[in-house]
Amino acid sequence: MSARADSRPVLPFGLSLVLLLLALPALGLLSLALGSGEASGVGPALAGLAALVGLGEPLPGHAQTIVELRLWRTLTTAGVGGCMALSGALVQGLFRNGLAAPSVLGITAGASLGGSVAIVALAGGSTLVSLADAGLLTVFVPICGFVGALLAVFTVTLIAGRGGRLSVPMLLLTGIAVNTCLAGVLSLIGSLALEHWEISRALQAWTFGTLDNRAPLHAVIVWWGLALAVLAAPFVAWELDLLQGGEDDAQALGVSTRRVRLLVVCAASLAAASAVSVAGQIAFIGLVVPHLLRLLAGRAHAPLLCLSVPGGAAFLLAMELLNRAVLGEAHLPPGVVMSLVGGPFFVLLLSWRRREVESW
Amino acid sequence: MTRSSATAAKTPGSRATLGLALGVVLVSAAVSILAAADATADAPAPAPLSRDLPDPGWPRVVALPDGGSLQLDAPPRAVVPAAAGCVDLLLPLVDPARLAALPDQALLYSALHDPRGAWAELPRFDRYEAEPLLALAPDLVLCHGWQAGATTDRLREAGVTVLVLDDPTSWAGAREQLLVLGDLLGEEARAREVVGAYDDRVAALRDVGQGRRALALSFGSSGGWLAGAGTTNDEQLRLVGLTNMAAAEGIRGHQQITLEGLLQRDPDVLVVTAETRGWLLAQGSLADLRAVRGGRVVSIPGWLYTAASQYLVDGAEALGAALWRADQGLPPVDRER
Numbered sequence: 001m002s003a004r005a006d007s008r009p010v011l012p013f014g015l016s017l018v019l020l021l022l023a024l025p026a027l028g029l030l031s032l033a034l035g036s037g038e039a040s041g042v043g044p045a046l047a048g049l050a051a052l053v054g055l056g057e058p059l060p061g062h063a064q065t066i067v068e069l070r071l072w073r074t075l076t077t078a079g080v081g082g083c084m085a086l087s088g089a090l091v092q093g094l095f096r097n098g099l100a101a102p103s104v105l106g107i108t109a110g111a112s113l114g115g116s117v118a119i120v121a122l123a124g125g126s127t128l129v130s131l132a133d134a135g136l137l138t139v140f141v142p143i144c145g146f147v148g149a150l151l152a153v154f155t156v157t158l159i160a161g162r163g164g165r166l167s168v169p170m171l172l173l174t175g176i177a178v179n180t181c182l183a184g185v186l187s188l189i190g191s192l193a194l195e196h197w198e199i200s201r202a203l204q205a206w207t208f209g210t211l212d213n214r215a216p217l218h219a220v221i222v223w224w225g226l227a228l229a230v231l232a233a234p235f236v237a238w239e240l241d242l243l244q245g246g247e248d249d250a251q252a253l254g255v256s257t258r259r260v261r262l263l264v265v266c267a268a269s270l271a272a273a274s275a276v277s278v279a280g281q282i283a284f285i286g287l288v289v290p291h292l293l294r295l296l297a298g299r300a301h302a303p304l305l306c307l308s309v310p311g312g313a314a315f316l317l318a319m320e321l322l323n324r325a326v327l328g329e330a331h332l333p334p335g336v337v338m339s340l341v342g343g344p345f346f347v348l349l350l351s352w353r354r355r356e357v358e359s360w
Numbered sequence: 361m362t363r364s365s366a367t368a369a370k371t372p373g374s375r376a377t378l379g380l381a382l383g384v385v386l387v388s389a390a391v392s393i394l395a396a397a398d399a400t401a402d403a404p405a406p407a408p409l410s411r412d413l414p415d416p417g418w419p420r421v422v423a424l425p426d427g428g429s430l431q432l433d434a435p436p437r438a439v440v441p442a443a444a445g446c447v448d449l450l451l452p453l454v455d456p457a458r459l460a461a462l463p464d465q466a467l468l469y470s471a472l473h474d475p476r477g478a479w480a481e482l483p484r485f486d487r488y489e490a491e492p493l494l495a496l497a498p499d500l501v502l503c504h505g506w507q508a509g510a511t512t513d514r515l516r517e518a519g520v521t522v523l524v525l526d527d528p529t530s531w532a533g534a535r536e537q538l539l540v541l542g543d544l545l546g547e548e549a550r551a552r553e554v555v556g557a558y559d560d561r562v563a564a565l566r567d568v569g570q571g572r573r574a575l576a577l578s579f580g581s582s583g584g585w586l587a588g589a590g591t592t593n594d595e596q597l598r599l600v601g602l603t604n605m606a607a608a609e610g611i612r613g614h615q616q617i618t619l620e621g622l623l624q625r626d627p628d629v630l631v632v633t634a635e636t637r638g639w640l641l642a643q644g645s646l647a648d649l650r651a652v653r654g655g656r657v658v659s660i661p662g663w664l665y666t667a668a669s670q671y672l673v674d675g676a677e678a679l680g681a682a683l684w685r686a687d688q689g690l691p692p693v694d695r696e697r
Contacts, residue, residue: 037624062623065645069620194487196468205583212583212618329621 009298013307016297020310024078027317031074032067034324039063039070069213076214076278077320077334078313079222081285083275085312086229088286089293089304090268093240094261095168098294099349101287102272104175105265106152108283109182111276112207114148115141116189119202141206142221142277149273152178157265165258168247171265209280209335211320218278225274230309232267236260237302244299282316282335284342289315291349411536414543422543425536430523435546436500442488444469445527446502448669449537452554453547460496461485469663471671490514500544527668530595531562534670558670562599565676568683569602574629576604577617578665579636586617592672593631593665599676600683602629619645626650629686631679633662637692658682659692 009016032045038061039048048067050056058064087102095104102108118140160167160174193199239260242250247257272286289312290304296311297303319338323331414420419433438460441447447466450459456478464486466472472479485492488507493515501515501522512522523544528534535555542551576593577586587593588611589604597604605625606615623646630651632640637659640646651657660682664675682692 035620035624039624062626062648065648066620066623069618069623069645196465210583212616329617330615 009303010296013297013303016293016303016307017310020307020314023314024310024317027314027321028074028078030321031077031317032070034321035066035070036328037063037066039066045070072214072216072219073211074317075219076222077211077316079219079226080211080275080279080282081289081312081314081316082309083222083226083229083271083312084282084285085289085293085308085315086226086233086305087268087272087275088312089290089301089308090232090236090240090264090271091286092290093236093243093301093304094264094268095172096244098291099287099346100172101284102268103179103283103286104172105269105272106156106175106178106182107149107269107272108276108281109179109186110152111145111149111273112281113182113186113189114151115145115206115277115280116186116203117148118144119206120189120193120199139217142218145277145280146221146273149276150269152182153265153269153273157262168261171261205333206280207335208333209282211279211334214278222274222278225270226309229267229271229274232263233305236263236267237300237305240264240301241299280333280335282338284338284345285312285316287349288338288342288345291345411539411543413548418546420543422540424523424540425526430521430544432500432521432544434499436521436544438496438498438500439545440493440496440498440501441466442493442501442503442507445504445668446525447472448667448671449525449534449541450502452670453538453541453550454545456482458545460498461493463488469666471663471667471669471674473663490518494518494520502541528672529590529592529668531558531599531670531673534668534672535559538670554670558673561677562673565599565673565680566684567601568680568687569597569600569629571601571603572628573605574602574631575606575622575625575627576631576665577622577636578633579639584617584619584622585614586611586621587614588612592668592675595672596660596676596679597631599673600680602631602683619643622646623649628654628656629683630657632657632659633665634659635662654686655689656683656686658686 011019029042029045032049033040033042038044039059044059044063045067047056048059048064049071051058051064052068052071059067084102087107088100091102091104092098092100094100122140156171156174156178159178160171190200190203193203239250239255239257242253242255243257243260251257275282290308292315293304293307293311297307316334316338319341320334323334323337414422418435419431421429421431423429437458439450439454439458440460441450442463444463444465447462447470451471459482461483462472462475462479462485464484467475475482483496485496488503488511490511493501493511498520501512501520503512503522503524505524505526512524515522523540525537526533528537535558538551538555539548542548542554545551574597575586576591576597577584579585586606587604588609589607590612591614594604594607605627626649628650630640630649637657640657641652646652658679660675660678664671664678667675685692
């Protein structure tokens with residue numbers, strides 16, 4: 001099997017980037033325009049945006065508010081897609097395995113546990129809506145999710161890195177073990193809350209993920225996380241390419257593998273934690289998008305990481321547009337949509353890479 | 361993807377996998393669509409309102425609303441209600457001495473939120489599971505259809521009589537269940553007295569809504585939920601003369617709603633719990649809603665908002681009173697209980 005054989009990009013990097021950068025605002029605009037009532041259509045969406053930045057009169061009735069609500073949802077959606085795709089590309093590069101995803105490091109399970117603990121602990125013996133009244137849930141669930149994700153990654157890296165060496169197999173196995181533990185605790189919480197329908201419903205909604213009713217806080221969290229994670233990309237892209245040939249070779253070529261691993265784990269964790277904390281669990285973006293982008297741009301990490309942000313953003317925006325265009329107000333949670341798409345894609349992936357997987 | 365794996369993808373085996381994957385997507389989509397379609401299916405016709413008195417004495421055979429029947433050898437003396445709604449139905453019919461235990465849920469969602477005296481001393485259980493329930497030696501267990509069927513099976517196998525109730529979504533449904541329970545418990549006279557009193561209260565409800573367009577909804581960390589046709593909230597709106605916009609749109613059951621959906625509907629009246637009211641009024645994006653501007657975001661206590669029993673009538677009364685206060689320009693009386 002030739003690693004070079006599929007490294008030739010279908011499109012030049014520049015053209016891929018331009019296409020994605022053109023697609024992104026177009027999809028964003030469609031996301032703002034899609035809906036019913038007076039705020040539907042590209043015209044009102046553009047007018048609402050113009051009014052938002054002081055270049056026109058606000059739309060009449062509730063249309064202006066609706067455009068603003070859609071704007072926060074669109075920005076959050078794009079940020080979540082970008083974060084998950086970037087995180088996936090980084091993790092797959094680190095593990096030298098295209099089947100790895102951010103969840104391997106315990107990020108998703110950690111964020112889920114953090115958010116779930118916040119929901120249950122804050123709910124206490126009262127009803128959840130009283131917390132919403134105080135505005136606590138809107139703030140605390142994402143924050144606890146974020147902290148939970150980082151704690152999970154910290155635990156994984158701490159255990160895997162004992163003795164001063166952060167080995168990839170140890171990271172993978174520790175991640176699996178921590179994921180299993182966290183899943184057990186999550187199940188325990190779900191089981192204890194089973195008879196309390198409001199708490200159960202809130203936990204379940206958190207598990208499915210949601211992009212509805214997003215506020216500026218959600219967009220700010222996810223875009224800050226993405227911005228910080230992107231900063232690491234230039235410092236690891238070339239090194240990740242060299243790591244694909246083996247750690248010894250990379251070290252011989254002057255790569256500080258320990259520094260690269262730490263940077264990649266931190267950046268991938270930050271990106272994924274930001275995404276999961278504002279939107280709940282949305283599986284498979286981190287797995288699917290890097291593969292689609294490799295088909296487009298080849299295996300080199302510099303273009304891959306560069307394209308993953310607009311690529312992931314465009315992918316999730318497109319999936320959400322499709323979801324809302326087909327099902328309207330009864331649209332499915334994004335976690336469900338992505339699982340329905342990502343699951344079959346994973347099967348295809350295994351099929352395409354059967355020989356490689358069988359050689360493990 | 362490498363060249364060799366690309367070639368492999370074109371083999372019959374890979375095509376079969378591709379077909380399988382596409383099949384999974386199509387089946388998943390079909391299941392989702394069928395599930396969505398099911399939510400809009402027509403609800404069963406309401407139960408008949410009249411009911412003959414059972415034959416006096418024991419053993420007796422009691423006819424059930426679903427056409428079946430239940431035979432009891434003696435009046436039950438160790439009744440276990442397994443859900444909050446079942447507790448609510450029992451409250452006006454029996455004394456606490458006839459209950460073997462209460463579910464923990466009752467303290468959150470039933471009228472028995474502040475048990476006193478003998479009610480407070482009843483044993484409690486937190487889950488509908490056969491083992492702890494059998495330890496209570498019940499002679500009648502009341503549960504809802506959504507509770508674990510396996511537990512119901514184990515209890516019946518152990519010789520316990522179990523009555524599975526539907527969640528009543530209207531006064532007519534709750535009325536029928538009260539009468540059935542009265543017959544089962546040997547409290548038929550008391551049940552008819554309670555039903556008669558509630559009938560009078562329903563008849564006395566005033567048309568304070570005057571056909572105004574209303575929505576009943578709750579908001580929490582699981583998002584917003586709108587009450588459509590076939591819900592207790594729809595019945596409460598109807599009883600006070602409000603028009604449920606969600607039901608008029610054809611929505612059945614509870615459906616998720618976004619803030620955008622709320623703005624687009626812009627109802628005259630919003631019916632919520634006290635907690636949701638505070639949250640809604642704190643949302644700047646909703647400040648221009650007709651109901652917010654007009655001071656007609658009216659709240660009822662959470663346990664009445666979710667009551668699936670005769671207490672939905674109490675909820676309608678609380679709603680009528682809250683709407684009347686709003687119409688008079690009086691400040692709301694927010695109370696959780």
